Amino acid sequence: MGETVENFSEWYGNILERAEIYDLRYPIKGCGVYLPYGFKIRKYAFEIIRNMLDETGHDEALFPMLIPEDLLAKEGEHIKGFEDEVYWVTHGGKTPLDVKLALRPTSETPIYYMMKLWIKVHTDLPIKVYQVVNTFRYETKHTRPLIRLREIMTFKEAHTAHATKEDAENQVKEAINIYKNFFDELGIPTIISKRPEWDKFPGAEYTMAFDTIFPDGKTMQIGTVHNLGQNFAKTFELEFETADGGKDYAYQTCYGISDRVIASIIALHGDEKGLILPPNVAPIQIVIIPLLFKGKEEIAMNKAEEVYNTLKEKGFRVKLDDRDIRPGRKFNDWELKGAPIRIELGPRDIENKKITLFRRDTGEKFQINEDDLLDGINNTMNSIMKTIKEKANERVNSFITIMDNKNNKNNNDIEALIDNVKEILAEKKGVVLIPYDKNLYNEEFEESIEASVLGITKCNGNEYIAVARTY
Amino acid sequence: MGETVENFSEWYGNILERAEIYDLRYPIKGCGVYLPYGFKIRKYAFEIIRNMLDETGHDEALFPMLIPEDLLAKEGEHIKGFEDEVYWVTHGGKTPLDVKLALRPTSETPIYYMMKLWIKVHTDLPIKVYQVVNTFRYETKHTRPLIRLREIMTFKEAHTAHATKEDAENQVKEAINIYKNFFDELGIPTIISKRPEWDKFPGAEYTMAFDTIFPDGKTMQIGTVHNLGQNFAKTFELEFETADGGKDYAYQTCYGISDRVIASIIALHGDEKGLILPPNVAPIQIVIIPLLFKGKEEIAMNKAEEVYNTLKEKGFRVKLDDRDIRPGRKFNDWELKGAPIRIELGPRDIENKKITLFRRDTGEKFQINEDDLLDGINNTMNSIMKTIKEKANERVNSFITIMDNKNNKNNNDIEALIDNVKEILAEKKGVVLIPYDKNLYNEEFEESIEASVLGITKCNGNEYIAVARTY
Numbered sequence: 001m002g003e004t005v006e007n008f009s010e011w012y013g014n015i016l017e018r019a020e021i022y023d024l025r026y027p028i029k030g031c032g033v034y035l036p037y038g039f040k041i042r043k044y045a046f047e048i049i050r051n052m053l054d055e056t057g058h059d060e061a062l063f064p065m066l067i068p069e070d071l072l073a074k075e076g077e078h079i080k081g082f083e084d085e086v087y088w089v090t091h092g093g094k095t096p097l098d099v100k101l102a103l104r105p106t107s108e109t110p111i112y113y114m115m116k117l118w119i120k121v122h123t124d125l126p127i128k129v130y131q132v133v134n135t136f137r138y139e140t141k142h143t144r145p146l147i148r149l150r151e152i153m154t155f156k157e158a159h160t161a162h163a164t165k166e167d168a169e170n171q172v173k174e175a176i177n178i179y180k181n182f183f184d185e186l187g188i189p190t191i192i193s194k195r196p197e198w199d200k201f202p203g204a205e206y207t208m209a210f211d212t213i214f215p216d217g218k219t220m221q222i223g224t225v226h227n228l229g230q231n232f233a234k235t236f237e238l239e240f241e242t243a244d245g246g247k248d249y250a251y252q253t254c255y256g257i258s259d260r261v262i263a264s265i266i267a268l269h270g271d272e273k274g275l276i277l278p279p280n281v282a283p284i285q286i287v288i289i290p291l292l293f294k295g296k297e298e299i300a301m302n303k304a305e306e307v308y309n310t311l312k313e314k315g316f317r318v319k320l321d322d323r324d325i326r327p328g329r330k331f332n333d334w335e336l337k338g339a340p341i342r343i344e345l346g347p348r349d350i351e352n353k354k355i356t357l358f359r360r361d362t363g364e365k366f367q368i369n370e371d372d373l374l375d376g377i378n379n380t381m382n383s384i385m386k387t388i389k390e391k392a393n394e395r396v397n398s399f400i401t402i403m404d405n406k407n408n409k410n411n412n413d414i415e416a417l418i419d420n421v422k423e424i425l426a427e428k429k430g431v432v433l434i435p436y437d438k439n440l441y442n443e444e445f446e447e448s449i450e451a452s453v454l455g456i457t458k459c460n461g462n463e464y465i466a467v468a469r470t471y
Numbered sequence: 472m473g474e475t476v477e478n479f480s481e482w483y484g485n486i487l488e489r490a491e492i493y494d495l496r497y498p499i500k501g502c503g504v505y506l507p508y509g510f511k512i513r514k515y516a517f518e519i520i521r522n523m524l525d526e527t528g529h530d531e532a533l534f535p536m537l538i539p540e541d542l543l544a545k546e547g548e549h550i551k552g553f554e555d556e557v558y559w560v561t562h563g564g565k566t567p568l569d570v571k572l573a574l575r576p577t578s579e580t581p582i583y584y585m586m587k588l589w590i591k592v593h594t595d596l597p598i599k600v601y602q603v604v605n606t607f608r609y610e611t612k613h614t615r616p617l618i619r620l621r622e623i624m625t626f627k628e629a630h631t632a633h634a635t636k637e638d639a640e641n642q643v644k645e646a647i648n649i650y651k652n653f654f655d656e657l658g659i660p661t662i663i664s665k666r667p668e669w670d671k672f673p674g675a676e677y678t679m680a681f682d683t684i685f686p687d688g689k690t691m692q693i694g695t696v697h698n699l700g701q702n703f704a705k706t707f708e709l710e711f712e713t714a715d716g717g718k719d720y721a722y723q724t725c726y727g728i729s730d731r732v733i734a735s736i737i738a739l740h741g742d743e744k745g746l747i748l749p750p751n752v753a754p755i756q757i758v759i760i761p762l763l764f765k766g767k768e769e770i771a772m773n774k775a776e777e778v779y780n781t782l783k784e785k786g787f788r789v790k791l792d793d794r795d796i797r798p799g800r801k802f803n804d805w806e807l808k809g810a811p812i813r814i815e816l817g818p819r820d821i822e823n824k825k826i827t828l829f830r831r832d833t834g835e836k837f838q839i840n841e842d843d844l845l846d847g848i849n850n851t852m853n854s855i856m857k858t859i860k861e862k863a864n865e866r867v868n869s870f871i872t873i874m875d876n877k878n879n880k881n882n883n884d885i886e887a888l889i890d891n892v893k894e895i896l897a898e899k900k901g902v903v904l905i906p907y908d909k910n911l912y913n914e915e916f917e918e919s920i921e922a923s924v925l926g927i928t929k930c931n932g933n934e935y936i937a938v939a940r941t942y
Contacts, residue, residue, distance in 0.1 A: 026581065027542065027584065028535060028539060033532060036532050039530075042533075059510075060510050060511075062504065063497075064503065065622055066499055066502060066607075066622060068498055068499060088560060088563075089560050091561065092558055092609030103574075110497070113497070
């Protein structure tokens with residue numbers, strides 16, 4: 001989003017429409033359509049996390065969307081956390097249902113109901129399953145496409161059960177690691193914090209969260225990892241025979257990622273010309289545009305097809321744009337849509353056995369030898385990924401303010417601190433890291449700064465309270 | 472399912488559980504869980520149809536699951552076809568909704584609402600989109616896993632809009648062709664018929680349907696292609712400017728395939744020992760079982776790992792079963808789960824540079840030279856696919872009875888015909904093809920035979936009325 005922060009919201013809405021990612025003109029607030037181009041970004045992004053989960057022993061499965069009221073209400077804290085935002089199905093045809101059915105807001109209860117049937121003895125553990133599904137929240141707040149939806153079209157939720165507390169702890173670590181790698185693959189910098197007690201997932205022992213910072217300086221939660229302890233296991237009777245013949249309840253974790261990761265790819269990397277997509281999620285990684293000079297059209301088209309076939313064969317997502325419009329319009333279209341590399345093929349280059357490459361991320365144009373095509377493309381892709389990450393890191397870091405480690409011994413100091421935090425949040429925006437002080441770590445403080453406490457985070461070996469205005 | 476027809480239903484329920492495909496013990500009738508193994512079969516099967524659709528210019532997208540009541544009710548015939556089986560969301564939290572929301576039973580109405588926003592002029596056409604989503608029917612009939620569900624977990628629905636009637640007709644042909652190829656890839660024989668007027672899709676001009684025949688002799692509808700004409704287009708105002716500057720409404724088609732294709736793979740190919748999976752959808756295509764003789768364990772394990780790595784590298788879905796249980800139990804497990812090829816590696820074979828292959832479909836065991844591993848695997852896979860198809864064809868054909876082309880001029884003849892059809896359906900079961908006679912082609916006749924009229928089908932150049940007992 002370049003340097004302009006003020007109009008981010010407008011820019012974001014605009015790009016979703018113009019780059020054909022998501023159409024929000026559906027007649028239900030908070031429900032929209034993933035358009036084909038957006039759908040592909042979603043597909044490639046979630047393919048990355050699917051592979052990471054598969055490689056670490058997670059199994060993809062698919063659980064029902066409807067949850068009977070009594071099942072959802074079984075875990076007391078959990079239902080309290082959701083009861084105002086659950087959609088209820090009350091009728092089948094004209095017939096009132098005996099038991100109301102909830103549209104899943106998340107799937108702890110249906111999955112743990114099934115786990116009870118699967119867990120008898122310690123050798124049945126661990127269970128590590130995940131699904132990628134739609135979930136629903138009756139949002140009363142202002143909705144935003146891919147950020148705050150009533151139908152969350154893409155929720156990747158993983159659920160695990162273990163024989164020991166230590167195994168569950170290790171699973172939390174594994175999950176954090178997977179998410180770190182995933183966001184890194186997408187060039188999305190994050191701040192990892194332990195959410196405060198008053199903001200943890202309903203029913204969890206504790207919640208670890210990934211927040212990123214959007215170009216308007218507000219943070220967005222884009223991933224969470226929960227250690228559920230034995231809370232749900234006791235409610236759902238996930239009791240098993242231990243190795244030494246005793247009985248215990250399973251130790252559980254769960255962790256999720258949603259459409260917000262797509263919103264973040266768009267928001268963090270884009271600029272005033274449109275999308276800038278990391279090559280690994282770009283629906284079109286390379287667009288080939290023949291420059292058709294009169295009388296030499298055939299030379300350019302033949303070369304374009306040759307290059308297209310070479311790249312296609314190597315598995316690149318490549319497109320030959322042979323529309324009958326001026327090259328300049330094609331350039332704009334593909335810059336808007338964020339294709340990482342553009343290849344221009346004109347008669348002079350072809351004669352000199354050169355190929356002109358254009359990088360969407362930096363706007364650089366340069367030539368390579370025709371013989372070096374594959375190396376040139378591979379190197380450029382790697383360089384693009386690196387540059388995209390560096391830029392995003394730089395911008396996110398510029399939004400982080402680390403406060404000095406002063407002792408806040410008396411109330412005057414605390415008031416000064418509050419004023420200081422409020423000032424930074426108003427002017428520089430972003431995240432303020434306040435040296436950890438247990439006297440500050442409460443809801444009263446959160447209220448006084450008129451912002452959110454993200455939680456406790458570590459930075460250079462020190463503990464901080466991270467605060468920010470959030471989405 | 473071998474030769475036993477009587478206990479198909481029991482066999483089917485049993486195999487879903489034992490082969491870990493689908494767990495139906497969820498506390499809502501008609502809602503269940505795709506277990507990891509079943510999920511993978513689903514994934515590979517739908518990957519095949521996705522590729523076929525992508526290659527023929529269809530774009531995958533994702534539309535909302537909730538449909539406002541007024542939108543669903545817009546096309547009169549359409550809603551009449553569904554109103555008894557629609558689930559209604561009436562509340563968000565404790566708040567009654569202003570407009571009731573339907574869980575999509577199918578997505579004509581939401582998709583065509585959006586198409587209105589996308590179609591202005593003939594160059595906007597054709598539009599060919601599809602999605603793979605969950606849909607819902609409040610079934611009052613007996614539900615059956617993957618066959619008759621309340622949550623249809625997998626519905627691949629394609630929707631198209633065209634500038635001319637002819638284009639829509641051609642689209643119907645393309646769709647039929649895609650489905651033909653798809654079912655052929657899975658070795659599922661089908662009967663294609665034009666559904667009778669009284670059984671076409673609500674709102675369509677006509678419906679073409681794919682039925683297969685299950686081992687119990689009942690038919691199952693596993694794919695439909697609808698020509699919608701301009702019915703929906705007029706309701707949803709899909710008006711566009713034609714090439715010659717006039718106005719017209721779009722011509723539309725839609726076509727769908729569901730979880731029933733998974734049920735068919737299981738039902739049509741399996742036998743008394745369990746699943747027999749076509750290699751292209753088998754989660755494990757090749758299982759390697761080292762035969763560990765005392766003192767020679769290392770030789771077998773090393774060779775097993777070597778073979779595993781060779782096959783893995785070539786892209787096969789291969790598993791080395793190194794569990795500490797007897798080989799016989801492993802054999803049974805993987806025969807139950809339908810792995811197409813088993814490789815047994817014992818010390819004597821290894822010494823002789825031989826590899827023993829076992830084919831799940833025929834039960835044959837044979838040796839190949841170690842050096843011929845890849846060729847041997849490829850040839851065997853091809854042969855398995857061929858044999859699976861042939862067997863399924865044979866069985867389905869054995870269920871088809873073609874009646875003589877007698878003229879049924881008077882009522883006595885018609886009554887004799889009815890008796891004859893009833894007798895065949897009771898004894899031989901399957902599909903009866905009755906030479907087309909317009910006097911027979913009505914609901915009264917359907918009632919009299921106490922079975923279903925599938926529709927009109929062609930066989931050896933003649934037209935028949937196809938009738939059967941259906942799922």
